[in-house]
Amino acid sequence: MPLTPVSGTPDPDGNDCVACGRCCHHGPRTVHLLESDEGRMGKRLLALYTDFDAKPPWMRFVKNEGSRCGGLDVSVEGRYPCSVYDVRPEDCRIVEAGSPACLEARALGHLGDSIAYKRVR
Ligand code: SF4
Numbered sequence: 001m002p003l004t005p006v007s008g009t010p011d012p013d014g015n016d017c018v019a020c021g022r023c024c025h026h027g028p029r030t031v032h033l034l035e036s037d038e039g040r041m042g043k044r045l046l047a048l049y050t051d052f053d054a055k056p057p058w059m060r061f062v063k064n065e066g067s068r069c070g071g072l073d074v075s076v077e078g079r080y081p082c083s084v085y086d087v088r089p090e091d092c093r094i095v096e097a098g099s100p101a102c103l104e105a106r107a108l109g110h111l112g113d114s115i116a117y118k119r120v121r
């Protein structure tokens with residue numbers, strides 16, 4: 001289930017992110033990995049949290065769990081820490097707390113379209 005919208009501007013240092021998690025709610029094939037992301041994540045985490053296309057264009061994406069990223073740890077109700085935070089892909093790093101994409105995600109309850117133009121494909 002997508003989350004409900006949340007109001008207000010978050011702490012720019014990201015201190016509200018674990019209680020928010022809205023930008024980590026999105027459809028499948030949203031968080032794409034670059035080669036540098038794959039190197040940083042390493043084989044074990046790649047196997048656990050990502051899928052690689054079985055046919056061209058041979059892209060790798062973080063797995064989804066329903067309407068959210070499969071990397072999101074939802075073991076504690078109301079908390080949304082990233083299981084791979086230190087090695088998360090560039091696609092995730094460009095959504096900074098307080099940025100337009102962040103504010104859109106909070107308003108929608110999930111990641112919106114405004115992030116697309118910034119992503120490297
Ligand atoms: S939507 Fe913004 S405040 Fe919420 S988790 Fe993402 S970056 Fe953090």
Ligand code: SF4
Nearest residue numbers: 024069071072082092
């Ligand atoms: S990898 Fe982590 S930061 Fe990126 S969308 Fe998934 S849970 Fe969020």
